[in-house]
Amino acid sequence: MRIIQISDTHLSPGKAHFADNWAPLAGWIAEQRPQLVIHTGDVTVDGADVEEDLGYTVGLMRGLGVRFRAVPGNHDVGDAGHGRQPLTEDRLQRWRAHFGPDRWVEDVEDCRLIGFDAMLLGSGEHKETQQAEWLEAVMHDAGDRRIAWFLHRPLFLDNPDEGDTGYWSVKPQPRAGLLNLTRRHSVALVASGHLHRAHDFVRDGTRYIWAPSSAFLVGPRMKAPPMPGENRLGAVVYEIAGRRIEADIVSVPGLSRHWIDDVAEEVYPSRPAK
Numbered sequence: 133m134r135i136i137q138i139s140d141t142h143l144s145p146g147k148a149h150f151a152d153n154w155a156p157l158a159g160w161i162a163e164q165r166p167q168l169v170i171h172t173g174d175v176t177v178d179g180a181d182v183e184e185d186l187g188y189t190v191g192l193m194r195g196l197g198v199r200f201r202a203v204p205g206n207h208d209v210g211d212a213g214h215g216r217q218p219l220t221e222d223r224l225q226r227w228r229a230h231f232g233p234d235r236w237v238e239d240v241e242d243c244r245l246i247g248f249d250a251m252l253l254g255s256g257e258h259k260e261t262q263q264a265e266w267l268e269a270v271m272h273d274a275g276d277r278r279i280a281w282f283l284h285r286p287l288f289l290d291n292p293d294e295g296d297t298g299y300w301s302v303k304p305q306p307r308a309g310l311l312n313l314t315r316r317h318s319v320a321l322v323a324s325g326h327l328h329r330a331h332d333f334v335r336d337g338t339r340y341i342w343a344p345s346s347a348f349l350v351g352p353r354m355k356a357p358p359m360p361g362e363n364r365l366g367a368v369v370y371e372i373a374g375r376r377i378e379a380d381i382v383s384v385p386g387l388s389r390h391w392i393d394d395v396a397e398e399v400y401p402s403r404p405a406k
Protein backbone atom coordinates (compact mmCIF):
# COMPACT_ATOMS: atom_id res chain seq x y z
CA MET A 133 0.00 0.00 0.00
CA ARG A 134 1.32 3.40 -0.98
CA ILE A 135 0.83 6.39 1.30
CA ILE A 136 1.95 9.96 0.66
CA GLN A 137 2.75 12.33 3.51
CA ILE A 138 2.53 16.03 2.73
CA SER A 139 3.09 18.81 5.22
CA ASP A 140 3.04 22.54 5.82
CA THR A 141 1.16 23.62 2.72
CA HIS A 142 0.25 26.99 4.34
CA LEU A 143 -2.68 27.69 2.01
CA SER A 144 -5.31 30.41 2.20
CA PRO A 145 -7.75 32.01 -0.23
CA GLY A 146 -6.79 35.43 1.18
CA LYS A 147 -3.01 34.95 1.22
CA ALA A 148 -1.95 33.20 -1.94
CA HIS A 149 1.82 33.51 -1.41
CA PHE A 150 2.40 29.74 -1.68
CA ALA A 151 -0.67 28.81 -3.71
CA ASP A 152 1.30 28.16 -6.89
CA ASN A 153 2.82 25.04 -5.29
CA TRP A 154 -0.53 23.30 -4.83
CA ALA A 155 -1.15 22.40 -8.49
CA PRO A 156 2.23 20.69 -9.00
CA LEU A 157 1.84 18.88 -5.68
CA ALA A 158 -1.70 17.71 -6.50
CA GLY A 159 -0.63 16.62 -10.00
CA TRP A 160 2.30 14.67 -8.64
CA ILE A 161 0.12 12.97 -5.99
CA ALA A 162 -2.29 11.85 -8.73
CA GLU A 163 0.62 10.29 -10.66
CA GLN A 164 1.78 8.42 -7.56
CA ARG A 165 -1.64 6.75 -7.15
CA PRO A 166 -1.52 6.51 -3.35
CA GLN A 167 -4.31 4.85 -1.40
CA LEU A 168 -4.04 7.39 1.39
CA VAL A 169 -2.65 10.92 1.85
CA ILE A 170 -1.57 12.08 5.31
CA HIS A 171 -1.18 15.81 5.95
CA THR A 172 0.94 16.56 9.02
CA GLY A 173 -0.36 20.05 9.65
CA ASP A 174 -0.03 23.74 8.93
CA VAL A 175 -2.49 22.97 6.17
CA THR A 176 -3.54 26.62 6.30
CA VAL A 177 -1.89 30.01 6.56
CA ASP A 178 -4.05 30.93 9.54
CA GLY A 179 -6.91 28.52 10.16
CA ALA A 180 -6.50 29.29 13.87
CA ASP A 181 -8.06 32.73 13.31
CA VAL A 182 -9.55 32.60 9.81
CA GLU A 183 -12.15 29.87 9.44
CA GLU A 184 -12.32 30.42 5.70
CA ASP A 185 -8.76 29.04 5.46
CA LEU A 186 -9.97 25.72 6.89
CA GLY A 187 -12.98 25.47 4.56
CA TYR A 188 -10.92 26.37 1.53
CA THR A 189 -8.05 23.97 2.21
CA VAL A 190 -10.25 21.00 3.08
CA GLY A 191 -11.87 21.57 -0.32
CA LEU A 192 -8.43 21.37 -1.96
CA MET A 193 -7.67 18.17 -0.05
CA ARG A 194 -10.95 16.60 -1.14
CA GLY A 195 -10.16 17.65 -4.69
CA LEU A 196 -7.18 15.25 -4.65
CA GLY A 197 -9.69 12.44 -5.06
CA VAL A 198 -7.72 10.29 -2.57
CA ARG A 199 -8.78 9.43 0.96
CA PHE A 200 -6.88 11.58 3.42
CA ARG A 201 -6.15 12.03 7.11
CA ALA A 202 -4.74 15.14 8.73
CA VAL A 203 -3.35 16.27 12.07
CA PRO A 204 -3.44 19.98 12.92
CA GLY A 205 -0.47 22.32 13.07
CA ASN A 206 0.02 25.47 15.12
CA HIS A 207 -1.24 27.66 12.29
CA ASP A 208 -4.42 25.56 12.00
CA VAL A 209 -5.54 25.42 15.66
CA GLY A 210 -3.15 27.62 17.67
CA ASP A 211 -0.49 26.40 20.06
CA ALA A 212 -0.42 25.44 23.75
CA GLY A 213 0.55 28.45 25.82
CA HIS A 214 0.81 30.83 22.85
CA GLY A 215 0.27 34.45 23.93
CA ARG A 216 -1.94 35.56 21.05
CA GLN A 217 -3.14 32.32 19.50
CA PRO A 218 -3.50 29.66 22.20
CA LEU A 219 -5.05 26.33 21.39
CA THR A 220 -8.67 26.54 22.56
CA GLU A 221 -11.71 24.30 22.45
CA ASP A 222 -13.31 26.66 19.89
CA ARG A 223 -10.33 26.39 17.58
CA LEU A 224 -10.26 22.60 17.92
CA GLN A 225 -13.98 22.43 17.17
CA ARG A 226 -13.51 24.46 14.01
CA TRP A 227 -10.75 22.09 12.93
CA ARG A 228 -12.97 19.06 13.59
CA ALA A 229 -15.91 20.61 11.75
CA HIS A 230 -13.81 20.86 8.59
CA PHE A 231 -11.11 18.19 8.83
CA GLY A 232 -12.60 15.64 11.23
CA PRO A 233 -10.93 14.31 14.37
CA ASP A 234 -7.50 15.64 15.35
CA ARG A 235 -6.44 12.09 16.27
CA TRP A 236 -7.07 8.85 14.41
CA VAL A 237 -5.97 5.29 13.74
CA GLU A 238 -5.47 3.63 10.35
CA ASP A 239 -4.68 -0.08 10.26
CA VAL A 240 -2.71 -0.78 7.10
CA GLU A 241 -1.43 -4.27 6.31
CA ASP A 242 0.30 -5.37 9.56
CA CYS A 243 0.93 -1.83 10.72
CA ARG A 244 -1.05 0.65 12.79
CA LEU A 245 -0.73 4.31 11.83
CA ILE A 246 -1.65 6.69 14.64
CA GLY A 247 -2.16 10.40 14.05
CA PHE A 248 -2.42 12.73 17.04
CA ASP A 249 -2.55 16.37 17.97
CA ALA A 250 0.85 17.75 18.96
CA MET A 251 -0.69 21.15 19.65
CA LEU A 252 -2.40 19.74 22.75
CA LEU A 253 0.92 18.66 24.28
CA GLY A 254 1.79 20.77 27.30
CA SER A 255 -1.53 22.65 27.15
CA GLY A 256 -2.76 21.31 30.48
CA GLU A 257 -6.20 21.05 28.84
CA HIS A 258 -8.49 18.20 29.78
CA LYS A 259 -8.25 17.17 26.14
CA GLU A 260 -4.52 16.58 26.56
CA THR A 261 -5.18 13.97 29.27
CA GLN A 262 -7.92 12.39 27.17
CA GLN A 263 -5.57 12.16 24.21
CA ALA A 264 -2.82 10.60 26.35
CA GLU A 265 -5.25 7.94 27.60
CA TRP A 266 -6.50 7.31 24.09
CA LEU A 267 -2.92 6.97 22.82
CA GLU A 268 -2.09 4.40 25.50
CA ALA A 269 -5.23 2.46 24.61
CA VAL A 270 -4.70 2.38 20.84
CA MET A 271 -1.05 1.41 21.32
CA HIS A 272 -2.06 -1.36 23.65
CA ASP A 273 -4.74 -2.61 21.24
CA ALA A 274 -2.28 -2.64 18.35
CA GLY A 275 -1.38 -6.24 19.18
CA ASP A 276 1.46 -7.45 16.97
CA ARG A 277 1.12 -4.61 14.49
CA ARG A 278 4.07 -2.31 13.90
CA ILE A 279 3.29 1.23 14.99
CA ALA A 280 3.88 4.51 13.17
CA TRP A 281 3.06 7.95 14.58
CA PHE A 282 2.14 11.06 12.62
CA LEU A 283 2.16 14.44 14.34
CA HIS A 284 2.94 18.04 13.43
CA ARG A 285 5.79 18.95 15.74
CA PRO A 286 8.90 16.74 16.07
CA LEU A 287 9.62 15.21 19.46
CA PHE A 288 13.15 16.69 19.50
CA LEU A 289 15.67 18.39 17.22
CA ASP A 290 19.07 16.89 18.08
CA ASN A 291 18.59 14.40 20.83
CA PRO A 292 15.83 13.08 23.06
CA ASP A 293 17.41 14.52 26.23
CA GLU A 294 17.72 18.10 24.99
CA GLY A 295 16.06 20.96 26.88
CA ASP A 296 13.24 23.22 25.78
CA THR A 297 13.74 24.33 22.16
CA GLY A 298 10.78 26.71 22.36
CA TYR A 299 8.69 26.87 19.22
CA TRP A 300 10.54 24.13 17.37
CA SER A 301 9.99 20.80 19.16
CA VAL A 302 7.77 19.17 21.80
CA LYS A 303 8.47 20.40 25.36
CA PRO A 304 10.68 18.14 27.54
CA GLN A 305 7.90 17.00 29.88
CA PRO A 306 5.37 15.72 27.33
CA ARG A 307 8.30 14.51 25.22
CA ALA A 308 9.51 12.26 28.06
CA GLY A 309 6.09 10.60 28.30
CA LEU A 310 5.92 10.03 24.56
CA LEU A 311 9.47 8.66 24.35
CA ASN A 312 8.64 6.30 27.16
CA LEU A 313 5.69 5.04 25.11
CA THR A 314 7.85 4.58 21.99
CA ARG A 315 10.19 2.38 24.01
CA ARG A 316 7.49 0.30 25.66
CA HIS A 317 5.69 -0.38 22.38
CA SER A 318 8.70 -0.29 20.04
CA VAL A 319 7.33 2.39 17.74
CA ALA A 320 8.83 1.82 14.29
CA LEU A 321 8.33 5.32 12.88
CA VAL A 322 7.66 8.86 14.08
CA ALA A 323 6.78 11.18 11.18
CA SER A 324 6.38 14.93 11.68
CA GLY A 325 6.33 18.27 9.86
CA HIS A 326 6.59 21.86 11.23
CA LEU A 327 10.33 22.42 10.68
CA HIS A 328 10.12 22.80 6.89
CA ARG A 329 13.19 20.59 6.68
CA ALA A 330 13.82 17.05 5.45
CA HIS A 331 15.50 14.57 7.76
CA ASP A 332 15.52 10.79 8.07
CA PHE A 333 17.37 9.14 10.95
CA VAL A 334 17.15 6.29 13.46
CA ARG A 335 17.38 6.83 17.19
CA ASP A 336 17.03 4.08 19.82
CA GLY A 337 15.43 1.75 17.29
CA THR A 338 12.82 4.25 16.07
CA ARG A 339 13.01 5.84 12.63
CA TYR A 340 12.26 9.55 12.55
CA ILE A 341 11.13 11.29 9.38
CA TRP A 342 10.86 15.06 9.11
CA ALA A 343 8.60 15.72 6.14
CA PRO A 344 9.58 18.81 4.20
CA SER A 345 7.04 21.52 3.45
CA SER A 346 5.65 21.90 -0.04
CA ALA A 347 5.17 25.66 0.48
CA PHE A 348 8.30 27.45 1.66
CA LEU A 349 11.79 27.22 3.12
CA VAL A 350 12.89 28.82 6.38
CA GLY A 351 15.95 31.03 6.02
CA PRO A 352 18.39 32.69 8.44
CA ARG A 353 16.20 35.70 9.19
CA MET A 354 13.72 33.45 11.00
CA LYS A 355 16.36 32.72 13.66
CA ALA A 356 15.73 29.00 14.03
CA PRO A 357 18.26 27.26 16.29
CA PRO A 358 20.89 25.11 14.57
CA MET A 359 19.34 21.78 13.64
CA PRO A 360 20.10 18.83 11.41
CA GLY A 361 18.28 18.02 8.21
CA GLU A 362 18.13 19.54 4.77
CA ASN A 363 16.53 22.79 3.70
CA ARG A 364 14.40 21.53 0.82
CA LEU A 365 10.80 21.22 -0.32
CA GLY A 366 9.03 17.95 -1.12
CA ALA A 367 6.93 15.12 0.28
CA VAL A 368 7.34 11.57 1.64
CA VAL A 369 6.36 8.33 -0.07
CA TYR A 370 5.65 5.27 2.10
CA GLU A 371 5.27 1.72 0.85
CA ILE A 372 3.78 -0.60 3.44
CA ALA A 373 3.72 -4.35 2.89
CA GLY A 374 3.07 -6.70 5.79
CA ARG A 375 5.22 -5.38 8.63
CA ARG A 376 7.63 -3.61 6.31
CA ILE A 377 7.52 0.19 6.12
CA GLU A 378 9.63 1.84 3.43
CA ALA A 379 9.94 5.61 3.44
CA ASP A 380 11.49 8.01 0.96
CA ILE A 381 11.70 11.77 1.19
CA VAL A 382 11.32 12.94 -2.39
CA SER A 383 11.33 16.10 -4.45
CA VAL A 384 8.14 17.15 -6.18
CA PRO A 385 8.69 18.55 -9.67
CA GLY A 386 7.57 22.12 -10.26
CA LEU A 387 7.59 23.46 -6.70
CA SER A 388 8.77 27.08 -6.40
CA ARG A 389 11.39 27.60 -3.72
CA HIS A 390 9.66 30.32 -1.71
CA TRP A 391 11.41 31.68 1.38
CA ILE A 392 9.27 32.75 4.32
CA ASP A 393 11.94 35.34 5.18
CA ASP A 394 10.93 37.40 2.13
CA VAL A 395 7.23 37.61 2.99
CA ALA A 396 7.03 36.93 6.73
CA GLU A 397 5.55 40.33 7.63
CA GLU A 398 2.83 40.03 4.99
CA VAL A 399 1.89 36.44 5.72
CA TYR A 400 2.39 36.48 9.49
CA PRO A 401 2.42 40.13 10.62
CA SER A 402 3.88 40.41 14.09
CA ARG A 403 1.18 41.59 16.45
CA PRO A 404 1.70 42.43 20.08
CA ALA A 405 0.82 39.57 22.43
CA LYS A 406 -2.38 40.11 24.38
Ligand SMILES: [Fe+2]
Binds near residue numbers: 174
Ligand atom coordinates in the same frame (compact mmCIF):
# COMPACT_ATOMS: atom_id res chain seq x y z
FE1 LIG B 1 4.73 25.19 8.88
Ligand SMILES: [Fe+2]
Binds near residue numbers: 173205326
Ligand atom coordinates in the same frame (compact mmCIF):
# COMPACT_ATOMS: atom_id res chain seq x y z
FE1 LIG C 1 4.10 24.50 12.34
